[in-house]
Every structure is written in C-alpha cells, then in structure tokens.
Amino acid sequence: MSEQRGNEEQERKEDEETHTGESTLTTDVPEAAEEAEAQVDPQDEAEPLRETQKTGDAGNSTATDVLETVDEAETQADLLDDDERLREPQRRENVGNCTATVKVVLVPGGHVMTVAFAIGLSIQELIRHLAAEVRVPAEVLQISLDGRVVEEQWSLMELGVRPQGSTRMEMSSTDPATHPLRPLRPPEQDNMPDVITVRVQTDEGVFQEVVVEIERPPQQKAFLGGYRHQLTGAEYHHAAVQTRSKRRPDRGAVVFSRDTQTADLKSQVQQCPVHVSTQMAAVGCHVSCGSDRLVAACGGYVTADEHRDTRLRAVICLQSFARRWLARQEVDSMRTDRDRRLAWLEMQERSRTEEKKEQLRDRRRRWMNPQRREDFNLLYHALEKWRCEEEQRINSSLRGAERKAALCSLLQQETQLIDHIGRHRIAARSDNYEQSVMSFLDKSASPHQWRAADGRLIEMDNERTVRARELRDLYIELSRSARSREERLHALLSVKHTVKEHTCELTHDVVDLIDREVDLMTRGVKAASLVGLRKRISTLFLQYIKTPAFNPEVAKLLKVPRNQRKSDTFRCRGCHRNLPSSDFSPSGNTRPSGRCRDCTGLDNIARSRDDLSRYESILKRLRADERRLNAEAKIPFLLQVEDLRYLLEVIWESRSDLQDLFNLVFLRWERRTDWSPWNCILLSKEETSAHLEVEDIHKEYDATFIRRIGQKHTLARCHFRQIPVMAEFLDP
Incomplete structure (x- = not known):
C-alpha cells in the first residue's frame, strides 16, 4: 500500500512541475483535494459520471464531481500525515510557482x-x-x-x-x-471579465474562494469525443481528450527497460527436405549421375585488377564526357563574348562612319545653301584651297607667257566666284535681316517675367512694354505686302498719327513720305513703282522704334545705348569706330582684340580665308565630354576656337587635311584630373576607347612616349600662362 502511495505521489509531483508558470485556465483547489484526485482510481472516477448520466442531471455534474473529490480527500487525510513532513521543504520551494x-x-x-x-x-x-x-x-x-x-x-x-x-x-x-x-480586445468582449472567483466547498460548512483565469481561444474548441444522454441529448466530454496530455519531466539520464536489455532465446528443430541433402559416393554407396548436368559461369573469372581497370576506364569515360561538356560550355561562352564584342565594335565603327558622313553632308549643305558667317567662311576657305591647287599646277606645268595667261585666267575665275559668293551673302543677309528685326521687336515687347516662390512663372506688363507692343504691331502692318488700297491707307494713317506725337526731324521725314505715298496712291500709281518709297517709310519707322526717347523699352537692347560707360566701348584699329565689347571676338585677355568682327571677317575674305568650323566641332565635343564627367569644369569653357586651333596645330603639330581633323578628339591624359591644355592628349576616335581603359599611364605607356607628352604639356603651360584668366588655373 505504501509502495502504491509512493508511486501516486511521484505522479502528482510530476503533474505539478508540468503545469508550473502557465497563464492558461487555472482552477485552484486545496492541496488535500489534489492529492485525493491523484490517488483516486480511474474506475472510481467513472462511477459518479455514469450515475450522473443515468439521472440526466447535466447541469450539476461539475459541482457533484467537486463535492465527491472533497469527500475522498477527507478520507485520505489521515494517510497523508506522514508524507506532509517529508514534502514540507519541497512545498516551500514550490510557493514561487x-x-x-x-x-x-x-x-x-x-x-x-x-x-x-x-x-x-x-x-x-x-x-x-x-x-x-x-x-x-x-x-x-x-x-x-x-x-x-x-x-x-x-x-x-x-x-x-x-x-x-x-x-x-x-x-x-x-x-x-x-x-x-x-x-x-474586441468591443463585444468587454463585458466578460478575464478572471472570476469560484467559491468551492472544501469541508462541511467550510468554503474557499478560488481565482480562475478565463482563456479566450482564437477559435471555438472542437468536440473531441464523449457521451450523449439519450433522453435529454446532453453531451458529456471526456476529460482525457479535453485536457492536455501530461508529460514527464526530463530526469537528465537515459533509462532503459529490462525488456530491451534482455535477449529472448528460443530453441527450434528444423529438418531439411530430402532434395536439398547431398550424398557423396563412397565405398559401399553408389550414387547415380544420370540426371547430373554440368553448370559453368557465363563469363570468365574477373580478378581484382581487372575489376579495378574496368572501373578506371568507366571513370575516365565519364570524366571525358564531363570535361567535354564543360569545354563546350566554356567555348560557347567565349563565342558569345566574341560575338558581343564584334557587334559592339561594328556598332562603334558604324556610328563613327555615320558621324563622319553626317559631317560631310552638313558641309555640303553649307556649301550649297550658306546662311551664317561660318558657312561663307567655309566657302572662302574652299575657294582658297582650290586657288592654291590650281596655282601650284600651273607653276609646275607651264612656263613663260602661257603661265602668265593661265594665272590671269585663274584670277578672273576667282573674281567671278567671289562675286557669286557675295551675291549669296547679300541675299542671306536680307533674309536674316527681317528675322533679326522681328526678334528685336519681340524682345522689346515681351512682358517682364520672374519665377515665384512656388515655382509659377509670373508675367507683368507696364506702360513701356505696352507701348513697344503697339509699335511692333504697327511695323508688322506697315511691312506686310500684297494688301488692298484701303488696308494700306489705314496702316499709313495709324503710323502718321503715332509719329506726330513727337516733333523732330525724323518724324517730319516719316510724315512727308507717308503723305507722298498717299498722294501717289490717289493718282493711281502702280504698287510696283512704290516699292522703294515703302521701303524708306519702313526703315524710318524702324529707326523711330529703336529711339529710346520714343520707345523706352529698347534702351536695354541697343548695342551702344546712351548711358553706356566708356569702359565698355573700344576703338577698332581697322575701321576706327568706337564699338561695344560685344562686336569684338572674345579672347583670353582682359581686353578684346584690336579689330572688330567686321574687319576680321573682311580680312578673312581678302587674305587668310580660314575655316574654323572644324575646330569649333572639336571644342563642342570636348565641352560635352567634360560636362558629363564634371559639371563644374571651367577650363574648356574659357578656351576659344583660336586657342584650340593654336593648341592643335602648333603644340600638337596636327596640320592635316579635313578628314583627319574630323577624326581627332581631345581627351584627358590623367583620368582623375580635370581636362586642361597641360593635361590632355590628342587621339583619333578609334583610339579613345583603349585610352579610357588605362588606369595607370606609367604602367601602360612607354617612358619615351610619356616624356614626349610631358614636353607638349610644358609648351602648353608656357603659352597659356600669358593669359591672365588661364594663369590662375596653373599649378603653383
């Protein structure tokens, strides 16, 4: 009995250790009731449940179980007095649980x-x-x-x-x-408490309050089995299937049962059948061999070395196929890289060819239809190149009078070509004149604009911009051709009333010319005979518009306004005129050059006939590349076309033909340093990709080549040190 009670006590301790520290549903009953529950036989526990099912009292089943448990606890109280003394130290340790x-x-x-x-x-x-x-x-x-x-x-x-x-x-x-x-917690569950107090009767007339925490599962608990009353239909759940299974604590040692450690021996006699027995021939025993047959192996005997050789050949075969597959993958990858590289090179070559063709087409278009100053410089340069070639041919093939006659004929042809180019220039200037006049009038009539704090563009008109807009509209009506007589008279009268607001010599001339045209129109003179008169009226009215006294808004657009300071006006050594600084070509010095743009262009037509457009294209490409590498680069934007020409022809000695200049590019010598005349290299477009991949120039290039590049950089330093704007960028 004591042995059974010890086992039950051990199970009760394991149950307490398993449920320690959990914050789930907890029902606290007296220790005596817990010990009694641990000692009650499962069959005895089932008896009250079956009796309750027979009576059909489903509502009081839980209370009856608690009372029966308390009664059984009282009967076992005397048996547990001795165990209480032994469990007292352990109980104090479990108080914290x-x-x-x-x-x-x-x-x-x-x-x-x-x-x-x-x-x-x-x-x-x-x-x-x-x-x-x-x-x-x-x-x-x-x-x-x-x-x-x-x-x-x-x-x-x-x-x-x-x-x-x-x-x-x-x-x-x-x-x-x-x-x-x-x-x-959801609002619908706020009326349900988390903890309730249950009053349990532990003895006759003795009640104890037990705190029970309510666990709210996330989903409804499934029915895992039980009993159903046949009359009332009430369901009674199994306590075993509704309660978590008890797990024994780990003792820290591996325990084996006796059954797993003991071998089970059995003795059994077995008799072999007759046909599996073997009988040997001996003296006095005859064994018939009529039904015997000779059995031999299909193949020969394989030794260990032969088997190893077979396996080795199989391994070599597998390795050869695997290496072949790997080699094929590597070759395919190399072939793909090669095709990609060739395609990239072909694309680069195609882009360079297309770029060169586009440049040639652009030059041919500029030859056939010149519009700008640079286009006519290109024509004069081509004319000079043709004249030099013809003169060299005449000097090398003819002598005496024939040579002089050929040179005179060449001079006449050159004069005729210059005359044709001049006519094209006059026509282009007349076309560009109307565009420049309209651009000037639109700028003077445009409203004042500024950007607001929120990013919106704000425009404002004042009385001066309104006045400029009215004068612009009058000039457009006056210059419009193919008009009827009534519209022309209306435009002339509007201009006459406008200019009569001011009294001066210019306004008197405009009024006299308008009266003359009106008189001629009333007499029936044809419009073709009035072209010159109308041109004079438009020119004088434009002069009226450009006068700041009559149109104050044009004061900021005039080249030499009246309030211009003398420091902004320079004297040209060629035409001896006082012109603003905008009429002179920019240079690296603080002051402009001695001759204005018109004198420089006239000298180019008469003597030098240079074309700087090819150098300008190289400078534009250089500026675009440096802007992409460093947005704060300054030196490429301070250089002018003449400076780049000196750097290319004198320092780098690249006096080549047109095709070579189209294929030349300026790059950085040191990749990590901004471009400058003393940190550059002149290469062809095919060589740029190879130079851009160089990380250390001292390892990739020969010492002689590096020394020759250094000499060119020294010459560039000596030249650009004379320019004050460029001198401040030189190394100390």
Missing part, C-alpha cells in the same frame, strides 16, 4: 487587464507577457505600484503578493506618442 491575480491599469486610458501570474517570476517577465498582449515593445513599458516605479528584477513575492492573492498595478508607456497603450 503558485499564481496570484494581477490587475494592471493602463495609464492614461484606465482600462483594466487581469491576469493570473506566478508570484516567483520577475516584473520583467510580467512586462514581456503584457507587451505581447497589448502589442507594444517591452522596452517602452514600465510598472508602477502605489505611485512609484517597480524595479524589473523584483518578483511579485518580494512585493508582498501571497499565493492565491491579488494586487493592483499601473502600467504606462515611456513613449506614448509612438507606442500608446490601447486594449486589443
């Missing part, structure tokens, strides 16, 4: 959360449990008791909480703005 009711008030919302928690656990573990409930990081939570913050390492037992007792605490967030405390 007992639970208590903790009511937590969320500050400042005032919502109350009630949980059952072991009094031996620390406040830090309680905070972690609550943080998971309210879904807030545990680092921002703090627990207060009676107005003061509780240390996290303290336990509920140290704070004075007793087993099966209750306490009230406040929980707040240190960061309420980011992590506020809000209850996560």
Whole structure:
C-alpha cells in the first residue's frame, strides 16, 4: 500500500512541475483535494459520471464531481500525515510557482487587464507577457505600484503578493506618442471579465474562494469525443481528450527497460527436405549421375585488377564526357563574348562612319545653301584651297607667257566666284535681316517675367512694354505686302498719327513720305513703282522704334545705348569706330582684340580665308565630354576656337587635311584630373576607347612616349600662362 502511495505521489509531483508558470485556465483547489484526485482510481472516477448520466442531471455534474473529490480527500487525510513532513521543504520551494491575480491599469486610458501570474517570476517577465498582449515593445513599458516605479528584477513575492492573492498595478508607456497603450480586445468582449472567483466547498460548512483565469481561444474548441444522454441529448466530454496530455519531466539520464536489455532465446528443430541433402559416393554407396548436368559461369573469372581497370576506364569515360561538356560550355561562352564584342565594335565603327558622313553632308549643305558667317567662311576657305591647287599646277606645268595667261585666267575665275559668293551673302543677309528685326521687336515687347516662390512663372506688363507692343504691331502692318488700297491707307494713317506725337526731324521725314505715298496712291500709281518709297517709310519707322526717347523699352537692347560707360566701348584699329565689347571676338585677355568682327571677317575674305568650323566641332565635343564627367569644369569653357586651333596645330603639330581633323578628339591624359591644355592628349576616335581603359599611364605607356607628352604639356603651360584668366588655373 505504501509502495502504491509512493508511486501516486511521484505522479502528482510530476503533474505539478508540468503545469508550473502557465497563464492558461487555472482552477485552484486545496492541496488535500489534489492529492485525493491523484490517488483516486480511474474506475472510481467513472462511477459518479455514469450515475450522473443515468439521472440526466447535466447541469450539476461539475459541482457533484467537486463535492465527491472533497469527500475522498477527507478520507485520505489521515494517510497523508506522514508524507506532509517529508514534502514540507519541497512545498516551500514550490510557493514561487503558485499564481496570484494581477490587475494592471493602463495609464492614461484606465482600462483594466487581469491576469493570473506566478508570484516567483520577475516584473520583467510580467512586462514581456503584457507587451505581447497589448502589442507594444517591452522596452517602452514600465510598472508602477502605489505611485512609484517597480524595479524589473523584483518578483511579485518580494512585493508582498501571497499565493492565491491579488494586487493592483499601473502600467504606462515611456513613449506614448509612438507606442500608446490601447486594449486589443474586441468591443463585444468587454463585458466578460478575464478572471472570476469560484467559491468551492472544501469541508462541511467550510468554503474557499478560488481565482480562475478565463482563456479566450482564437477559435471555438472542437468536440473531441464523449457521451450523449439519450433522453435529454446532453453531451458529456471526456476529460482525457479535453485536457492536455501530461508529460514527464526530463530526469537528465537515459533509462532503459529490462525488456530491451534482455535477449529472448528460443530453441527450434528444423529438418531439411530430402532434395536439398547431398550424398557423396563412397565405398559401399553408389550414387547415380544420370540426371547430373554440368553448370559453368557465363563469363570468365574477373580478378581484382581487372575489376579495378574496368572501373578506371568507366571513370575516365565519364570524366571525358564531363570535361567535354564543360569545354563546350566554356567555348560557347567565349563565342558569345566574341560575338558581343564584334557587334559592339561594328556598332562603334558604324556610328563613327555615320558621324563622319553626317559631317560631310552638313558641309555640303553649307556649301550649297550658306546662311551664317561660318558657312561663307567655309566657302572662302574652299575657294582658297582650290586657288592654291590650281596655282601650284600651273607653276609646275607651264612656263613663260602661257603661265602668265593661265594665272590671269585663274584670277578672273576667282573674281567671278567671289562675286557669286557675295551675291549669296547679300541675299542671306536680307533674309536674316527681317528675322533679326522681328526678334528685336519681340524682345522689346515681351512682358517682364520672374519665377515665384512656388515655382509659377509670373508675367507683368507696364506702360513701356505696352507701348513697344503697339509699335511692333504697327511695323508688322506697315511691312506686310500684297494688301488692298484701303488696308494700306489705314496702316499709313495709324503710323502718321503715332509719329506726330513727337516733333523732330525724323518724324517730319516719316510724315512727308507717308503723305507722298498717299498722294501717289490717289493718282493711281502702280504698287510696283512704290516699292522703294515703302521701303524708306519702313526703315524710318524702324529707326523711330529703336529711339529710346520714343520707345523706352529698347534702351536695354541697343548695342551702344546712351548711358553706356566708356569702359565698355573700344576703338577698332581697322575701321576706327568706337564699338561695344560685344562686336569684338572674345579672347583670353582682359581686353578684346584690336579689330572688330567686321574687319576680321573682311580680312578673312581678302587674305587668310580660314575655316574654323572644324575646330569649333572639336571644342563642342570636348565641352560635352567634360560636362558629363564634371559639371563644374571651367577650363574648356574659357578656351576659344583660336586657342584650340593654336593648341592643335602648333603644340600638337596636327596640320592635316579635313578628314583627319574630323577624326581627332581631345581627351584627358590623367583620368582623375580635370581636362586642361597641360593635361590632355590628342587621339583619333578609334583610339579613345583603349585610352579610357588605362588606369595607370606609367604602367601602360612607354617612358619615351610619356616624356614626349610631358614636353607638349610644358609648351602648353608656357603659352597659356600669358593669359591672365588661364594663369590662375596653373599649378603653383
């Protein structure tokens, strides 16, 4: 009996250790009742359940079980007196595993959360449990008791909480703005408490209140089996299938049963059949060999070396196929890279060819239809090149009078070509004149614009812009051709009334010419005879518009306004005129060159006949490349076309024909340093990709080549040091 009681006591201890620290549904009953439940036989427990099912009293089944358990506990109380003394030290150790009711008030919302928690656990573990409930990081939570913050390492037992007792605490967030405390329970569940108090009768006339925590599962618990009353239809669940299975604690040692350690021996006699027996011929015993047959192996005997050789050949075969597959993959990859590289090279070559063809087409278009100053310089350059070639041919093939006659004929042809180019220039200038006049009038009549703080473009008109717009409209009506007589008279009268507002010699001339045209039109003179008169009227009215006294808005657009300072006006050494700085070609010096643009262009037509468009294209490409590499680059934008020409022809000695100049590009010598005349290299377009891949020029290029490039950089330093704007960028 004592042995059975010891086993049941051990099972009860294991049950207590398994359920320690859990915050699930907990029903606390007296220890005597728990010990009695552990000692009750399962068959005895089933008897009250069956009797209850027979009576059909389904509503009082739970209370009857509790009362019967208490009665059985009283009967076993005397048997457990001796065991109480032995379990007293262990019970004191398990006091910390007992639970208590903790009511937590969320500050400042005032919502109350009630949980059952072991009094031996620390406040830090309680905070972690609550943080998971309210879904807030545990680092921002703090627990207060009676107005003061509780240390996290303290336990509920140290704070004075007793087993099966209750306490009230406040929980707040240190960061309420980011992590506020809000209850996560749905509103329909707010009327259900988290903890209820059950009054259980432990003895006759003795009742004890037990705190029970209600667990709300996320889903309805499934029916796992039980009994159904045939009359009332009430269902009774199995306690075994509705309760979690008990697990024995790990003892720390591997235990084996005796059955697994003992071998089971059996003795059995077996008699072989006759046909499996073997009989040997001997003296006095004859064995017939009539039905015998000779059995031989299909193949020969294979030795260990032969087997190893076979396996080796198989391995070599597999390796050869695998290496062949790997080699084929590598070759395919190399072939793909080669095809991609060839396609890229072909694309680069095609782009260079197309670019060169486009440049040639552009030059041919400029030859056939010149419109700008650079286009006519190209024509004069081609004319000079043709004249030099013809003169060289005449000097090398003819002598005496024939040579002089050929040179005279060449001079006449040159004069005729210059005359044709001049006519094209006059026609282009007349076409461009109307465009320049309209652009000038549109600029003077445009409203003032500025960008607002919100990014909108604001426009404003004043009396001066309105005046300029009216004069522009009058000039457009006056210059319009193919008009009827009435419209022309209306335009002339409008201009006459406008200019009569001011009295001066210019306005008198305009009025006299308008009266003359009106008189001739009334006499029936044809419009073709009035072209010159109308041109004079338009020219004088344009002069009237460009006068700041009559149109104040044009003062900011005139080349030499009246309020211009003398420091902005320079004297040309060729035509001896005082012109603004905008009429001179820019240079690296602080002052413009001695001759204006018109004198420079006239000298180019008469003597030098140079074409700088090819150098201008190289400079544009250089500026575009440097802007892409460094948006703050300054030196390429300070260089002028003449400076680049000197750098290319004198320093780098590249006096080549047109095709070579189209194929030349300026690049950086040191990749990590901004471009400058003393940090550059002149290469062809085919060589640029190879130079851009060079990381260290001292490792890739020969010392002689590097020394020759350094000499060119020294010459560039000496030349550009004379220009004050470029001198400040030189190394100290």
